[in-house]
Amino acid sequence: MTLLLVTAEHTWRRSLQVRVVTLTLVVSSLLVAVFAYVVAYRSSSILLERAKQSVTAQMEFGRGYTEEQLAVFGKPYEPNVQGTLQDIVFYLGGGDAQDPGSGLVVVQAEDVVELRPEKSRNVDMSVVDQVLGPDITSAVDGGGVATAIRSADLGAGQAKYLVMGTPVGTKFGHVELYYIEPLTTQDSAATQIRTTVLATGATLVLLLGLLAALVTRLVVRPVRVAARTAQRLSAGLLDQRMAVTGEDDLALLAASFNQMAANLQRQIVRLEDMSRLQRRFTSDVSHELRTPLTTVRMAADLIFAERDRFPADVSRTAEILQTELDRFESLLTDLLEISRYDAGFAMLDAEPTDLVPLVHRAVEPLRGLADRCGVELRVEVPADPVIADVDPRRVERILRNLVGNAVEHAEHRPVDVRLVSDGVAAAVAVRDRGVGLKPGEEKLVFNRFWRADPSRARQTGGTGLGLSISIEDARLHGGWLEAWGAPGQGAQFRLTLPVRAGDRLTGSPLRLVPDDADLPALTPPVQPRAIAQAPAEVPR
Incomplete structure (x- = not known):
């Protein structure tokens, strides 16, 4: 009986013809x-x-x-x-x-x-x-x-x-x-009259039902054909079209649908060609710049090593040259990585890895930067090992990007890094209490070269591709990389990965919204004095 009700409900919801009849x-x-x-x-x-x-x-x-x-x-x-x-x-x-x-x-x-x-x-x-x-x-x-x-x-x-x-x-x-x-x-x-009226009425009801079914079929059938054609178009079969029969409204619908499909096909092909050219251009430029960059790097390293023998202004120029070359090289590395993802050549080298030391390896190189920015880095990990099938290089890169961004936007307040596992999924949350994110920006942060405040002075000098690469790394693992933020309450980024490679995630052991998210906005602290020396480049 329950199966019959479920089937009837499914048919009622899915079939316009059944509802009309x-x-x-x-x-x-x-x-x-x-x-x-x-x-x-x-x-x-x-x-x-x-x-x-x-x-x-x-x-x-x-x-x-x-x-x-x-x-x-x-x-x-x-x-x-x-x-x-x-x-x-x-x-x-x-x-x-x-x-x-x-x-x-x-x-x-x-x-x-x-x-x-x-x-x-x-x-x-x-x-x-x-x-x-x-x-x-x-x-x-x-x-x-x-x-x-x-x-x-x-x-x-x-x-x-x-x-x-x-x-x-x-x-x-x-x-x-x-x-x-x-x-x-x-x-x-009176009985004969009632019988005649009921028999006539029942016949009329059946005829009306049959007429409704026929009329609805005439209307619904082209709609169903249009729906199937649209599904094929969305699946990539851009040459699918509807058959145009007659000159009525349904024929006009089919002709308009075909015209729309043809326009979409031309536009999609044009965009694909442009995207292909863009990816090729990015890849070619990144590779072609490697050779002159290597030559410039050798000359810059030589000048930087001998900067003490030069006048003060030339020495400062050598330092600036070295820093900008580091940024340029990091940008080329990120562009090459993005081009590999765009081309579909990114490969996952997963192996059983203990995430506890991996988290420490990602955080420790950034403690110097955190000290210079006046930010306290706090790490909370389990006492027991947390083993997961991951690519340690990519996961460490994700964590360095998240922690580096948190330190940059922490506004001199503590940054918390937490690792939790429930045996099915492992999650790492990076929480800062800085400027936060405006509504809708939790999706935009993963766009390439997107910045919440372009006028804001950067501390780490990143390329703007770090979070874009991080979310691609997370997807390559079959995991999630999500962001939460509120103005004046900071932000939290959560990385969730399956413990066993190939498993499908259904939840995360950590909440995306932090427990202290409902606290009132914090008062902005007093800005410290400017740092004379430019900080080292943070891996993105």
């Missing part, structure tokens, strides 16, 4: 049901009203006839009264021609004569008394005309009867005249 059937069924009820009710009311009119006319005639026949009698004890009453009932009841129970006429003479003759001896007089009932007899006895509908068995089976009674004026006393008319014909006609 179902709604059409439900709404049309409700309308037909209401229409059938109204028609049956009105038909029954009309048939009953006609029966009342017929019995009323008979009763008026019967009352006049009875008054005329009994007008000659002055006393109820005269010998011919009872015979006359029997003749009246016999005449008004239609004689012996009618079937038993098809209609009864009952005459009751007050006090002296109580005569309820019947057309058939099979009619039980006690049932006749129940049909008349005290409400009818009391109303007629009070001089009024009474009408009621009863269900009873008067010898012809259970049926409905229309009961009407009226008083008859005579010289010798009060006489009551009752008509008991069966409503079998009216009930049969």
Whole structure:
């Protein structure tokens, strides 16, 4: 039963045709049901009203006839009264021609004569008394005309009867005249009308459902074709097109879709060509600059080694040249790494590695930079080894980039580095309490050459490609590299890696949002004096 409900729910959500047909059937069924009820009710009311009119006319005639026949009698004890009453009932009841129970006429003479003759001896007089009932007899006895509908068995089976009674004026006393008319014909006609209306309505509902299915299919089928074609286009099959048939709106949709697909194909091919040229240009330039850079590096190293023999201004120039060459070489290295990722040539050399010493190796070279920037580096790692299948060179590069960026933006506040593992995934969080990130910048930080504040003075002199390379390294491991930040509350970067190579991550043992994220913004500290010597280049 549960599987059936799940399947029905899935079909309802996925199929527009099923929803339209179902709604059409439900709404049309409700309308037909209401229409059938109204028609049956009105038909029954009309048939009953006609029966009342017929019995009323008979009763008026019967009352006049009875008054005329009994007008000659002055006393109820005269010998011919009872015979006359029997003749009246016999005449008004239609004689012996009618079937038993098809209609009864009952005459009751007050006090002296109580005569309820019947057309058939099979009619039980006690049932006749129940049909008349005290409400009818009391109303007629009070001089009024009474009408009621009863269900009873008067010898012809259970049926409905229309009961009407009226008083008859005579010289010798009060006489009551009752008509008991069966409503079998009216009930049969009403049943036939209801059956006909329901059968017609059910047929109409089915036809409407079939029509809705056909019309919906005509509309939904091109949409489904368009959806499948769009899926093929998104999968890279850019030559897929829809078949254009006719000149209606659906044909216009197909033609417009094909035109859009052709434009997208031209644009995508153009962008791919541009991207391919860009990647090739980056790779070629990076390689071509290696040779002159090596020559310049040799000359710069020689000048830098002999800088003490030069005047002060030339010595300072040699130092600046050495620093900028370091930055240039780092930039070329990052560009080559990016080009390998763009070309799809990056390979993962994973091996079981203890992440605890790896974290220390990534942090320790940056302690000198942290001391010069007035930042305290705090490392929290487990006492036991944390073994994971990773490429230690790439993971160490990621951590150096994260810690270096945290130190640069820490605003002289502590930077925390935490390592946690749950046996399935290992996570390293780098938390700073500096300027933080504005809403939406947690995604932009991984873009190439993106900087949150271009006017801000840099301490590390990075290339702007470090986080872009880091997120590619994380993806190569099948892991995550995520960022959180808030203005005035700093930022936190979280690297999550699977412990076993090839496993799929479902969660991280560390929260992305730090525990102290809800604290109010910290007051900016006083800036220290400028550092005269330029710091060494931080690996990105």
